[in-house]
Amino acid sequence: MIRTFGLPEIQFILEGAKWTILMSLAAFIFGGALGLLVALARTSAIRPLRVAAACYIQIFQGTPLLVQLFAVYFGLPLLGVNVELWLAVVTGLALHASGFLGEIWRGSIEAVPRGQTEAARALGLGYFARIRDVVLPQALRISLPATVGFMVNLVKGTAVAALLGLTEMTRSAQLMSNITFEPLKVYASVGLFYFIICLPLTLCSARLEKRLNAQG
Amino acid sequence: MSAVAARIRPDQNPQAVTDHPAQATITMSAVNKWYGKMHVLRDIDLRVNKGEHLVLCGPSGSGKSTLIRCINALEEIQSGTIEVNGNVLGRKGAKVDHIRRDVGMVFQQFNLFPHLTVLQNCMLAPRRIHRATEAEARDKAMHFLEQVHIAEHGHKYPAQLSGGQQQRVAIARALCMGPQVMLFDEPTSALDPEMVKEVLDTMIGLADQGITMICVTHEMGFARAVAHRVIFMDRGEIIESAPPSEFFGAPKHERTRAFLGQILNH
Amino acid sequence: MDYSFDFAPVFQAWRLLAEGAWATTWISAISMAAGLVLGTILTAMRMAPVGVLRALAIGYIEIIRNTPFLVQVFFIFFGLPALGLRLDAMQAAILTMTLNCSAYIAEIVRSGVQSIRPGQIEAGKALGLPSFDVYRFIVFRPAIRAVYPSLCSQFILMMLNTSLVASISAQELTYAAQMIDNRTFRSFEVYFVLGAIYLALSQLFSLGLQLIGRSYFSYPTK
Numbered sequence: 001m002i003r004t005f006g007l008p009e010i011q012f013i014l015e016g017a018k019w020t021i022l023m024s025l026a027a028f029i030f031g032g033a034l035g036l037l038v039a040l041a042r043t044s045a046i047r048p049l050r051v052a053a054a055c056y057i058q059i060f061q062g063t064p065l066l067v068q069l070f071a072v073y074f075g076l077p078l079l080g081v082n083v084e085l086w087l088a089v090v091t092g093l094a095l096h097a098s099g100f101l102g103e104i105w106r107g108s109i110e111a112v113p114r115g116q117t118e119a120a121r122a123l124g125l126g127y128f129a130r131i132r133d134v135v136l137p138q139a140l141r142i143s144l145p146a147t148v149g150f151m152v153n154l155v156k157g158t159a160v161a162a163l164l165g166l167t168e169m170t171r172s173a174q175l176m177s178n179i180t181f182e183p184l185k186v187y188a189s190v191g192l193f194y195f196i197i198c199l200p201l202t203l204c205s206a207r208l209e210k211r212l213n214a215q216g
Numbered sequence: 217m218s219a220v221a222a223r224i225r226p227d228q229n230p231q232a233v234t235d236h237p238a239q240a241t242i243t244m245s246a247v248n249k250w251y252g253k254m255h256v257l258r259d260i261d262l263r264v265n266k267g268e269h270l271v272l273c274g275p276s277g278s279g280k281s282t283l284i285r286c287i288n289a290l291e292e293i294q295s296g297t298i299e300v301n302g303n304v305l306g307r308k309g310a311k312v313d314h315i316r317r318d319v320g321m322v323f324q325q326f327n328l329f330p331h332l333t334v335l336q337n338c339m340l341a342p343r344r345i346h347r348a349t350e351a352e353a354r355d356k357a358m359h360f361l362e363q364v365h366i367a368e369h370g371h372k373y374p375a376q377l378s379g380g381q382q383q384r385v386a387i388a389r390a391l392c393m394g395p396q397v398m399l400f401d402e403p404t405s406a407l408d409p410e411m412v413k414e415v416l417d418t419m420i421g422l423a424d425q426g427i428t429m430i431c432v433t434h435e436m437g438f439a440r441a442v443a444h445r446v447i448f449m450d451r452g453e454i455i456e457s458a459p460p461s462e463f464f465g466a467p468k469h470e471r472t473r474a475f476l477g478q479i480l481n482h
Numbered sequence: 483m484d485y486s487f488d489f490a491p492v493f494q495a496w497r498l499l500a501e502g503a504w505a506t507t508w509i510s511a512i513s514m515a516a517g518l519v520l521g522t523i524l525t526a527m528r529m530a531p532v533g534v535l536r537a538l539a540i541g542y543i544e545i546i547r548n549t550p551f552l553v554q555v556f557f558i559f560f561g562l563p564a565l566g567l568r569l570d571a572m573q574a575a576i577l578t579m580t581l582n583c584s585a586y587i588a589e590i591v592r593s594g595v596q597s598i599r600p601g602q603i604e605a606g607k608a609l610g611l612p613s614f615d616v617y618r619f620i621v622f623r624p625a626i627r628a629v630y631p632s633l634c635s636q637f638i639l640m641m642l643n644t645s646l647v648a649s650i651s652a653q654e655l656t657y658a659a660q661m662i663d664n665r666t667f668r669s670f671e672v673y674f675v676l677g678a679i680y681l682a683l684s685q686l687f688s689l690g691l692q693l694i695g696r697s698y699f700s701y702p703t704k
Contacts, residue, residue, distance in 0.1 A: 062638075062684040063677045064645035066656060071677055074670040078485045152548065159550035163649050170553055183560035191549040191557060198548035290604050317610035327605035331623040331701045340619055341609035373702045386605075393609060 005180040005189075013190055016172030019086075021197065023168060024155045026090045031097025031154075038102025040131065043109045053102065060099025065160050068096050073164060089161045096157065100150055108143035109135060145209035152201045156194065169193060239266040240299075241397055241428050242287060247296035249282060249452075256282050258452040260296070264397075269429045271439040271460075274449035275475060280432045283449070284399045287430070288319045301396055317345060320390030324402040326382040328374035328389070334361065335370040338389045345393070353392075360388040364418050380411030384418050391422075398422065400431040434479055440464065448472045491666035492675050495658075502658030503679055509572070509654060510641040510687070513579035517640070520580060521587025526617070528592055539588070546585035552646050554578050559650045575647035575654070583640045590632050594625035627699040634691045638684050645680070655679060 003009065041053035060068065072092035076083055083091070112135050120130040162171035173190035177183040242264040249257040256279045264270055272280040285291045286298060289305055289312045298305040300315045328337050338357035342348040348356070361367040364384040366377075374382055383403055390398060400419065404412045416438050423429055423442040433439070439446050439460055446463040448456040448471070456463065456472045467473050492499075527539035546554070558581075559574040569577060598621050606616035626633065648656035659676040663669050 059677075059681065062642075062681040064642040064656070064680055066645045066648075067673055067677045067680060070673040071670065074673060078670055156548075156550040159552040160646065162552065163646070170550065170556075173553070174556070177556075177560060182564070183556065184562070184564040187553055187557035187561045191545075191553050194549045194553060195545060199544065202544070202548055288608055290607060313610050313612060316608055319608075321605075321608040323601055323605060323608075325599075325601050327599075327601040329602065329605070329620050329624075330703060331627070341611055344615050344619070345610050375702045375704045389609070 003180050005176065005182045005185045009176045009180060009186070010189065012176060013169060013172045013186075013193065016167055016169040017193055017197070019166070019168040020155065020158050020170075020194075023086070023090055023093060023158045023161065024151070027093035027097050027154055027158070028151060030090070030094035032101055034094065034098035035101030035105060038098055039105035039109060042102060042106040053106075057099050057103045057106075060096055061103065065092075065096055065157050066163060068092050069160060069164055085164060085166055089164060089166050093154065093157060093161075097150070097154055100153070101147065104146045104150060105139065105143050108139040108146075111142050112138045142212065145205045145212060148201055148205040148208060152198045152205070155198055155201070159194075240264065241266045241268075241301060242430075243297075243299040244283075244287075245297050245299075247283075247286065247293050247298060249279075249286065249291065249293050256452050257286070257293070260454060262447075262454065264428060264430060266396075267426050267428055268444050269423050269442050270431070271443040271446045272430065272432045272449060273434055273436075273439070273446065273475070273479075274455075277451075278449040279452040280449045281401050284321075284401055284430055284432055287397075287399060288316050288321055290321075317393055318396045319399060320393060320395035320397070321399045322383070322386050322390055322401065322403045324406050326374070326379070326386045326406070328382055328386055330374050333371055333373055334366070334377070334385050337374070337385060338392045341389075342392050356392050357388070360391045361385070363391070363421070364388045378411060379407045380414045383407065383411075383415045387415075387418055387422070395427075397428040397430070400429065400433065402432050402434075404433065404435060436464070436480065448475060450475070487671060488668060489671050489675065491668050492662060492671050495662045495665075498658040498662060499655070499675070499679060502653070502655035503683060505653055506641065506644050506655040506683065509576050509579065509647075509652075510637075510644055513576055513583055513640060513644075514637050516576075516580040517583030517587050520584035521591055522622075524584055524588035525591040525595060528588060529595065543585040543588055546582055547589075551578070551582055551643050552649065554582055555647055555650060571647070571650045571652040574650060575644070575652035578647070579640060579644060582643070583636070586636050586640075587633065590629045590636060591625065594627075594629035595621055597628045598625055623699060627695075627701075630695050630699050634688060634695070637691060638687055641684065641687055642680060655683075 038053050038056060041049045042057065044050060044053075069089060069092040072095065073085070073088040076088055076091070116134055116138065117130060120134040125134070158168055159170040161168050162174060165171065167175070169190055173186050177186040180186060240263045242262070244260050244262040247257055247260040248255070260283060262283075272283065274280050282291055286293050286305075287300060293305070301318050303311045303315050303318075305312070305315060328334075329340070332340065335354065335357050338361065339348075339350075339353040342353045342356060343350070358367055358370065361370055364387055366381055366384050366388065369377060369381060369385075374385070377385065387398075387403075403419070404415050407415060412435070416435060419429075419431070419438065420442055429442075431438070431443075443460050445457055446460050447454055448463070448467075448469070450471050456467060456469045458468075463472075464476065467476060524539050524543065527535040528543070530536055530539075555574065555578045558578045559569065559571065562569065562574075595617075602620055602624070603616055606620040607613075611619070644654055645656040647654060648660060651657065656676065659672050663672045666672070
């Protein structure tokens with residue numbers, strides 16, 4: 001039976017959107033936590049830590065997200081961790097995000113003037129106090145536009161999960177395209193939904209960037 | 217007007233001669249310019265004769281740079297007309313490119329193209345506009361680079377030269393287009409003091425060849441040496457215009473005296 | 483962990499992987515070059531004084547930048563035939579990559595152009611050069627130089643994105659890997675090796691782009 005592309009089909013795709021958004025959020029939160037550690041390691045005074053973090057970042061920035069997801073999906077069971085597809089995908093996306101966010105935040109931490117750390121040290125603050133109370137608040141402000149910009153990439157990246165068979169928004173669209181034989185309308189619609197999710201983030205990032213530049 | 221007609225110089229153009237018996241190269245009539253609400257040029261009337269050397273001075277913000285930038289249409293004017301070599305610039309100049317080819321300009325910040333060598337800087341416009349061959353453009357560039365005593369640096373990039381050297385290259389680059397008029401917009405203001413002289417000497421050499429020159433500068437020694445007329449501007453108006461002897465010896469206007477007092481006594 | 487790794491079947495299929503890597507390399511190179519041309523045109527439109535051109539360019543750039551590459555691939559490969567444009571997998575892949583890449587490049591090139599001091603453009607105009615010549619001979623190289631590192635990372639990201647065109651059976655590196663996976667059932671080993679090859683490719687691309695940058699987009703500065 002061939003169905004036409006109508007309201008029920010759109011609803012099905014929007015069901016998938018729920019996954020897209022949830023996965024993006026989860027990947028951002030877990031990836032962000034891990035990414036912060038990566039950024040701190042990358043800027044630490046201990047050389048082996050710096051090198052390890054650099055390799056970690058290079059691996060995630062130098063391989064395709066699809067391959068990262070496959071490697072995690074097939075690799076986790078080898079570690080004795082048998083998880084459901086969605087959990088494997090979220091893990092993969094979070095690792096991916098940690099690499100990119102780690103690099104973005106490394107740049108922001110390094111952009112904080114050296115004098116700030118020196119002043120904090122002169123006041124007798126320890127490493128964690130220096131990082132938490134002096135460096136990170138300033139780095140956060142600097143990193144905000146790029147961080148929000150990366151969130152857009154992360155939302156778009158979740159589409160890759162469709163190729164592992166996870167029924168997020170793009171996979172839902174594939175399914176609807178297969179039963180309606182109207183790929184043009186289906187993919188245009190799903191493109192529009194992504195656009196609606198991503199555009200506010202893009203605009204927000206641009207505005208933050210402008211504000212940051214204005215403040216110097 | 218066709219490209220051929222545009223090349224006719226005013227002294228060869230019978231109509232220009234009857235209209236302007238003194239062979240005016242540039243005529244500005246009732247020129248007004250605003251930046252938003254700021255009235256930066258007020259009813260400017262100015263005639264520059266062929267071969268004349270003009271020095272424009274005045275406090276910063278007086279409109280002197282804006283005035284010469286209007287002559288080659290880097291700034292738009294809101295009313296009045298500017299005629300350069302028989303080409304008229306109105307509100308929207310149709311023959312802007314013709315005028316720019318007849319008018320060379322030297323900037324305060326040199327504005328050499330950083331990705332091109334000194335020679336390439338000089339060859340670009342002749343090659344693109346006059347369709348000169350590589351060899352012709354190179355010969356011409358070398359000729360003018362020799363004239364400004366910098367030919368031996370032809371293969372270098374701008375960043376490898378001192379400020380004074382860069383400014384001399386900028387002068388040679390403008391000369392390669394064979395301009396009728398040279399505009400100088402504070403050519404020595406961005407230079408370290410020890411380099412000012414080499415650039416001024418180059419400009420004096422150029423003046424001796426009889427090219428029409430308009431210089432915005434505070435180098436009053438230069439003004440005394442080469443200017444036929446010194447013009448003082450303030451708040452967008454031409455306040456005083458006189459030969460250097462008169463301008464420096466007996467300035468008529470109070471504002472001119474105040475200005476001269478400031479720059480000559482500090 | 484009782485799994486025993488066996489990479490032998492993967493390495494036995496090295497020919498497939500090598501062909502795939504070569505395909506990935508050339509479709510990426512073509513798309514980069516075409517994307518740079520299209521991106522530069524988009525930049526010109528984006529900065530044009532004509533409102534319609536500007537709006538068109540902005541619309542295009544934002545649509546591309548705010549939708550997933552995979553959806554763009556599906557739209558072009560599965561959707562466009564409905565409009566009478568039927569492309570084979572490779573053509574669709576290259577077209578999508580070019581279109582995608584051009585939007586990102588346009589934004590990068592624009593910030594490069596904006597970094598050029600106005601005096602440079604004025605000096606060109608003062609010599610009597612027409613606008614097009616000013617941008618072509620005076621603005622272009624310094625502008626690209628200013629943003630060359632971001633341009634390179636964008637190129638690398640695009641090269642990595644090519645892995646997604648395996649989904650429409652365009653025969654590049656990931657497609658080759660999937661074929662080996664189907665034959666050997668050594669999934670983890672296959673994707674591990676695949677990751678290593680991509681990592682090597684991205685280093686090679688990065689090196690190649692640096693060489694191009696050093697030979698063409700480099701000149702002494704203070």
